[in-house]
Amino acid sequence: MGGADRFASGKSVEIVFYSVVILFFLLLVFAPILYIVLRGCPDSNAMCFPSLYITKEMSDALINSFSIAFIAVVLDIIFGIPIAWVIARYKTKLKVYLDFLVDMPLIMPTAALGFSVALFWGGEGIGLLSKGFWMIVAVHVAFTYPYIVRTLSAAIEEVDITYEMASRTLGSSPLTAFRTITLPLFKSGLLIAALLAFTRSLSETGATMMAVGTGQFFAATAPAQTLLYKNNGDMTSAISLSIILIAASTILLTLVRYLANRFGIPIVKVYPSFEKSLNNLKLEKNVLAFAFFIAIILLPSFYLLEFVSYSRGELGGIINSIGISFLIAFAATVANLIFGVGMALLIGRNKYGAGPFFEFLTDMVMVMPTVALGLSLGMFWNLFQLDELFVLAMVHVSFSYPYIVKPVAASIRELDKDLEDAARVLGATPFKVFTTITLPLIMPSILAGAVMAFMRSLSETGATLTVSKTFKTIPVLIVEFVKASKYGDAAFASALLLGVSFIAAYLLRRK
Amino acid sequence: MPNVKVANVSKFFGNIKALENINLEVDDGEYVVLLGPSGCGKTTLLKIIAGMWEPTAGKVYIDGSDVTDLPPEDRNIGFVFQNYALFPHLNVFDNTIYGPVVRGKDSEESRRNAREMLHLVRLAARHDAFPVELSGGMQQRLAVARALTTGSSLLFLDEPLSALDAKIGAELRSEMRKMIKDLKLTAIHVTHNQEEAMEVADKIVVMRRGRVEQVGSPEQIYRNPANLFVAHFLGDANFIEAAAVDHGTRCKLKMLNWEMDIPKVKPGAYVAVVRPEKVEVGDGGAEGVVKNFRFLGGVSYVEVGIRDESVISRFPSGREYELGERVRICFKPEDVKLFKYPDEGLKEALRVD
Numbered sequence: 065m066g067g068a069d070r071f072a073s074g075k076s077v078e079i080v081f082y083s084v085v086i087l088f089f090l091l092l093v094f095a096p097i098l099y100i101v102l103r104g105c106p107d108s109n110a111m112c113f114p115s116l117y118i119t120k121e122m123s124d125a126l127i128n129s130f131s132i133a134f135i136a137v138v139l140d141i142i143f144g145i146p147i148a149w150v151i152a153r154y155k156t157k158l159k160v161y162l163d164f165l166v167d168m169p170l171i172m173p174t175a176a177l178g179f180s181v182a183l184f185w186g187g188e189g190i191g192l193l194s195k196g197f198w199m200i201v202a203v204h205v206a207f208t209y210p211y212i213v214r215t216l217s218a219a220i221e222e223v224d225i226t227y228e229m230a231s232r233t234l235g236s237s238p239l240t241a242f243r244t245i246t247l248p249l250f251k252s253g254l255l256i257a258a259l260l261a262f263t264r265s266l267s268e269t270g271a272t273m274m275a276v277g278t279g280q281f282f283a284a285t286a287p288a289q290t291l292l293y294k295n296n297g298d299m300t301s302a303i304s305l306s307i308i309l310i311a312a313s314t315i316l317l318t319l320v321r322y323l324a325n326r327f328g329i330p331i332v333k334v335y336p337s338f339e340k341s342l343n344n345l346k347l348e349k350n351v352l353a354f355a356f357f358i359a360i361i362l363l364p365s366f367y368l369l370e371f372v373s374y375s376r377g378e379l380g381g382i383i384n385s386i387g388i389s390f391l392i393a394f395a396a397t398v399a400n401l402i403f404g405v406g407m408a409l410l411i412g413r414n415k416y417g418a419g420p421f422f423e424f425l426t427d428m429v430m431v432m433p434t435v436a437l438g439l440s441l442g443m444f445w446n447l448f449q450l451d452e453l454f455v456l457a458m459v460h461v462s463f464s465y466p467y468i469v470k471p472v473a474a475s476i477r478e479l480d481k482d483l484e485d486a487a488r489v490l491g492a493t494p495f496k497v498f499t500t501i502t503l504p505l506i507m508p509s510i511l512a513g514a515v516m517a518f519m520r521s522l523s524e525t526g527a528t529l530t531v532s533k534t535f536k537t538i539p540v541l542i543v544e545f546v547k548a549s550k551y552g553d554a555a556f557a558s559a560l561l562l563g564v565s566f567i568a569a570y571l572l573r574r575k
Numbered sequence: 576m577p578n579v580k581v582a583n584v585s586k587f588f589g590n591i592k593a594l595e596n597i598n599l600e601v602d603d604g605e606y607v608v609l610l611g612p613s614g615c616g617k618t619t620l621l622k623i624i625a626g627m628w629e630p631t632a633g634k635v636y637i638d639g640s641d642v643t644d645l646p647p648e649d650r651n652i653g654f655v656f657q658n659y660a661l662f663p664h665l666n667v668f669d670n671t672i673y674g675p676v677v678r679g680k681d682s683e684e685s686r687r688n689a690r691e692m693l694h695l696v697r698l699a700a701r702h703d704a705f706p707v708e709l710s711g712g713m714q715q716r717l718a719v720a721r722a723l724t725t726g727s728s729l730l731f732l733d734e735p736l737s738a739l740d741a742k743i744g745a746e747l748r749s750e751m752r753k754m755i756k757d758l759k760l761t762a763i764h765v766t767h768n769q770e771e772a773m774e775v776a777d778k779i780v781v782m783r784r785g786r787v788e789q790v791g792s793p794e795q796i797y798r799n800p801a802n803l804f805v806a807h808f809l810g811d812a813n814f815i816e817a818a819a820v821d822h823g824t825r826c827k828l829k830m831l832n833w834e835m836d837i838p839k840v841k842p843g844a845y846v847a848v849v850r851p852e853k854v855e856v857g858d859g860g861a862e863g864v865v866k867n868f869r870f871l872g873g874v875s876y877v878e879v880g881i882r883d884e885s886v887i888s889r890f891p892s893g894r895e896y897e898l899g900e901r902v903r904i905c906f907k908p909e910d911v912k913l914f915k916y917p918d919e920g921l922k923e924a925l926r927v928d
Contacts, residue, residue: 226656226658227660229627231662235725237648
């Protein structure tokens, strides 16, 4: 047992470690986000809360945001459960393919995805929708779907299959067993999935911008409206709407956390023969869900590949942007790995009884609309006249932080404490226990979190748009192309990024 | 009235043969125990009969009709799971009434039925508790009550007592058998615990490596084990290497440093199986040295080393022995079961896994 181990295991080292972790979070991630609420106006010399106001335009945008998020989540859940079920419970090849296909829209930057979906449904594609409210719904359904299916299938997988079997031996058809046993047992997973998708929908900007429409069809979500205000130089309106968004998402989060353990799914009456006959439709039901997935999610998401055209003049800019995107995503992920895993330990172990408090703050960061976040961070860091690239990286650190902390904290909480005690009894110092037992066991969730954070960073538009001036990440560039009606170039840039992401994902998976 | 028949059932998981050509009959009202070491295929067989898994080949009949392709909910069975699988979000009463509810029979009569069943398993007072609030024994009883409230008279029990403390498990098993017999149920019970099997079973099916080794009443199997493995798995036994030598009119069995007259045996290499309670420490027989002596309450046992083998004798407590003491042991020819010396070696023939 080395002296270094003993030193690293000491109480004082632990306190210093967690202090650094907490300071990083509070000063560099959390405080800058709330800066906008404290300051309240663009003029850096004054505090101006009275400027907080709401116009008809803003309330329309807010109503749009909430109704679009609600419709998208309901559709996602209805059509997501069967697919999540297949991924969680089937052991066939189908599961492997589905598992992979469902994640595909996640690889796509949301701006590109929104662009693609709008092309698919709009005049350039099958011409069923024109830009506006329902087009935004179609876009939001597409990019929130993977979040719902991912979370749901994980939740279903956690419900011991023996419960279903027990229910079957007592006379339930598979459908009845699902409704009366499995569904109530993974209701908190369902709620988390719904919350995640809802807040993602509420906060998404890049994808929405592709579908806002013009004239009488114009419909914007609150983040899109915020961005429009900012682009038009109306900073006081942008800040007002941002503050309202931050407040709304925090209230929503509090509400869901409060409700999570208080609502139940009653069994009510069972109609055995009816449910049994429904169950016989199982194949058709799966086919329907599968068709929905292909037609509403997969095809629209990748429809833009039809439009790829290559113009030499833009290639340099595209490659440059891809480089910037990867650089920022990499820097943000590494920073979050270093400090986020520490925070995950603090939350998962409930150190100093501060676990729930920091978990709530982390959740707040996660549900915060990224436009508001970007606006606030931009104002905060510009106080110090810092380099634009650094500010961009800090913005990405902030919004991707929870994507590492949450899964790692969850897996630390699930870790069997006996394993660590066993290592201690065998003579390992706390530090040795961490490096030889804890770390290897939570490594899969650290990797998963890192991939997730990286992807979120790569695909984020709204937050980047609020701070970027000269440096353009790839989603920003795609938005610009679309605005200039350079569809071919937008498609080309998306396809190129997709290709690079695929190779990166493949290399990572092989490891 | 339920009877169960399993015909030529096999189950493969990839290349692994979990069950090979199993045939089994369970009569109406019979309490059958599938006994074997872990991995012998007993739970697989039970789950195939219950309809949770499909056999790779073969048929399952319940009440004379082919149920091989029927899902579990249509087989009208009761099943008690190893870890009970009590629904954590339903209280004791709702767990109990779950079967009738999902069959659309949530009537006053079935509610009365459920209450009676809870009464029977002594849980009526805890009807509104949730499973996590119950002790292990209570959970086990609730699992049985829930399985029986469906009105099925065919009950499957998958290691129903293995999650309990030994003492509670031992108490519950006689209670369980009595209840099953009182209700005139047919039961198939899986366990790896031979004591539990002996106590509850009308008929024991000993399994090993996906095959049935022997079927019979506890007494038959104990007294007349079909092979070395069965003798080893059910109860304690001494396995003594022996050789039969032809002496013209009769055969002599040479073992240890001793010879015994044995009628009707052909010359060859054997393993002699003798239960410890049949070994007497006394004047005649083989001479050896006491290697171990333990007092276990009502009985004691002494282990006697003879050459490089050792023989255990179990006897009602009374005499005590010193380590190193020279003693003689003997047993009667009729208490010896002879098996041909196995080709794969004695150790391999007895191997439990």
